[in-house]
Amino acid sequence: MSKIDEYFKFKKQVKLIKASIDSLQEEIKEIMGEKVDVRCKCCKHKPDEIDEYIWAAEEENMTPEEYVKKEEGTYNSRTGQFYCTECYIKAGSPLGTA
Numbered sequence: 001m002s003k004i005d006e007y008f009k010f011k012k013q014v015k016l017i018k019a020s021i022d023s024l025q026e027e028i029k030e031i032m033g034e035k036v037d038v039r040c041k042c043c044k045h046k047p048d049e050i051d052e053y054i055w056a057a058e059e060e061n062m063t064p065e066e067y068v069k070k071e072e073g074t075y076n077s078r079t080g081q082f083y084c085t086e087c088y089i090k091a092g093s094p095l096g097t098a
Contacts (some may be wrong), residue, residue, distance in 0.1 A: 042087035
């Protein structure tokens with residue numbers, strides 16, 4: 001296996017671990033009664049107020065909030081914030097989570 005292949009394998013493993021940690025953090029918050037308010041960091045809209053998440057969630061048979069938590073790369077599980085596409089572009093396409 002080449003160094004590049006090893007790198008991408010490692011990167012995939014890190015992504016899976018991060019997803020597991022995020023999921024566990026969500027479960028802990030729910031158990032402790034801490035409901036996370038999921039909103040765009042900039043415009044403050046909830047996922048169920050943004051057409052792109054409503055449509056994508058319907059395709060995946062989940063709620064818009066569930067979709068953002070599972071699929072949105074800018075979603076921050078600690079704060080519940082994410083960048084909707086419009087705000088992401090306006091913010092200069094920042095790297096990482098909101």
